[in-house]
Amino acid sequence: MSTVTITIPAAPVAVAPVPGDAAALRDFAADLLTVSSGLDDLATFAGDVLSGEHWEGEAAEAYRRAAVGTADDADDRSLVLRKVSGQVEDYATGLADRKRRRDGLVERRSTLLSRREDLTADVRAAVDVSDEAIQTLQQRAEQLRLDVEAFDRDHADLQQDCRTADEQIAQKLQAVDSSAEVTRAAVGLVDPADALLDRPGAPGTDGATPASVHDWWTSLDASQQQALIAAHPQIIGNTDGIPTAARDEANRISLALDLDRLETREDDGGSLTFAERRHLERAQAAQTALDDVAARRDPVTNEPLEGFLSLYDPTAFGGDGAVAVSVGNPDTAQNVSVSVPGMLNDGASIEGGTESVGNLYATARLANPGQSVASTMWIGYDAPSNFGVHGLDTLQVIDEGLADAGGERLADFLDGMREVRDEDVHGRAHLTVIGHSYGSTTVGNAATDHGIPADDVVLIGSPGAGHAADHATDLGLPAAHVWAGSASEDAVSHLARNGWVGTGLGLDPTDEDFGAQRFQAENVARGTHDWIWDHNQYYQPNTESLYNMGQIVAGNDDAVLDAEHRHDPWYGPMQDPEEDRQPARRDTGFEP
Known part of the structure; x- marks a missing residue:
């Protein structure tokens, strides 16, 4: 009786983790956009001071000279942070995709291990079997080998993609980790937000309707939309005809800025006017409402609800x-x-x-x-x-x-x-x-x-x-x-x-x-x-x-x-x- 050797392929490599929290990174990107919006407001305020006619004299001129630097610096930082926010958001989106790929690899590896275990058991039990049965076992072993190799290649590709993405985001963040680098990074950056609001159909233009606003919004690319959300959150968040997700993003920026400004002043012992107190109460009520929604779960799927x-x-x-x-x-x-x-x-x-x-x-x-x-x-x-x-x-x-x-x-x-x-x-x-x-x-x-x-x-x-x-x-x-x-x-x-x-x-x-x-x-x-x-x-x-x-x-x-x-x-x-x-x-x- 002749002996036939059937080689069992090696087990697929263990699936390496994909570190990082995509949701936390999206929150970080939103925080950066909120700060960018605040800086944009500061730049606008400083610019308004420069153009004001209510204050004249030597002191006024000295103040305006100082305000020029403040306005320019705030504008530079706002534009750079807006760009970085988009980069972090893109990285978070890529990270979520890489985690999904890893989940798929984990499932594939489990299937491959089960196939390998079944093949090993069948080979060991193959005594006095027909040539046809031996051929079937050999074909199964060969197909398993090919599938394991494909898995190992996909796993290696995923790890390389992770390294590349991490290196790229690190380089982008390191390029703006000092004031001088922020100033250099701002060279050539132009804020398109104001000009976009002058286009036909935009909020506030003559005859604007929810339909015309929607047509205007969908004519913009993603970077233009993001620029408007950062520069004009009050307009984007409260205009009918703009998608709910964009309005929500804009309004959360306004809400975060309101809470930070008014609660910080209150915490520091400052007094609020009657109007500011009402403003804070309404901001806090909105935040509590959003928190309450986030604490709820869908009664059918038990998944957290979105507010x-x-x-x-x-x-x-x-x-x-x-x-x-x-x-x-x-x-x-x-x-x-x-x-x-x-x-x-x-x-x-x-x-x-x-x-x-x-x-x-x-x-x-x-x-x-x-x-x-x-x-x-x-x-x-x-x-x-x-x-x-x-x-x-x-x-x-x-x-x-x-x-x-x-x-x-x-x-x-x-x-x-x-x-x-x-x-x-x-x-x-x-x-x-x-x-x-x-x-x-x-x-x-x-x-x-x-x-x-x-x-x-x-x-x-x-x-x-x-x-x-x-x-x-x-x-x-x-x-x-x-x-x-x-x-x-x-x-x-x-x-x-x-x-x-x-x-x-x-x-x-x-x-x-x-x-x-x-x-x-x-x-x-x-x-x-x-x-x-x-x-x-x-x-x-x-x-x-x-x-x-x-x-x-x-x-x-x-x-x-x-x-x-x-x-x-x-x-x-x-x-x-x-x-x-x-x-x-x-x-x-x-x-x-």
Whole structure:
């Protein structure tokens, strides 16, 4: 009997680690961009001082001479840091790709080791086997050898790529690790940001719309977009028609600069003016809201949620502030909602508002686990919110002036959401717009006066849908896609007009004459709290209202629990059949 030798290939090499944290590097790149933006502001401030005419004389000239150096130095550092930020971001992107390649190699090596172990066992067991079986074993050994060699080459390539990337980023950082090198590196660098804002369609140009802004933004290359984010974060972050991720990046720069400036002054014992104190409170509220989103997890995948700061202007509306935070990315999610709050909400209210839309996110996600969700709390208008010495705009809740102005802003925000979405990639979003309290009047004004690109409209706790809306279809949608929910003991909803009765802001959307789809919105604790309590419970977990809104956002219209409409008999006051129904706990799929 002849002996046949079958050579078992050597085991593939162990997979070497790919050190580094791509997420931490992206944070570092964002920090560099924030510093760059601050330096750009300093350069602009110094330049404004130089051009000022309010100060003359020898001291003024001496100051201007000194300011020239400050402005030039700040501008140089801003441009160089912006460039370095992009280089670090590119390195982080490459690092993430190299880590994915390593993960693939780990999986391939495991498979190769299993094949090698199986082949070894089969060879050892091959006694008195046929020539055909021997040939099969030889072919398996040869193929394994080729696959191991290919693996070893790919592993070597990965290690070389790691060394090359590390050497390149080290050289780039070392080239600007002193003031003199920064000055040399700035030679030839030109800031394109200001000129880009003069192009047709740019924010602030004549006739600019969300559509024209989006066309302008997409005409820019990545470096131009990054330059604008660094140099003009307030503009980029708060302009409709710019993608959510870019707005978020810009607004986080503005937020970080605000917190650093105001908290540092406070920590150093300096006093803040009333306006600065309000500014800081709104900045801190925005940061807390973002932190709260980051602490949440998707109820289906258990993955951390992404938060997006798609509006941030703490000085808007006389210091009340404007802000919007999204749970999930509305530019890519399949089911998108925008919630508009009402009276007593301003920029400092975003923490509670984000909790509300976070609850809505979870409910809608669980209502349709196969589809992605994004829920936005939009406080982008001057809601009636204060009684202080700086304004009595709460008194304006009795008319629609603020709702009218807010409706125009809301319509632009929603148009911008539609414009930035790449429907060829992500498909068309199912968009639900929800108005609560005075926010429902704002939504009504947006729909009747400007038209909104919504698939469903939901009005909750409404004091009236606006005087231009006599029927659900006046909102520009079929009545089957206009929804209304009001707890029977919600005193604010009792202000709306029912028939001929009411002093509110239009017809009650839960009235049978309005023609909307009324859903159940009672609370099991009905009647156990003060008169305003029911008005503030619509987004609470395991309530009828949140359950039904989640179904609407998820597109599950048939799962919505209908309620009988309010009506106004000629012989007496408004009648609400929901008063006689026993409220039920509705499982929204998660606990608070």
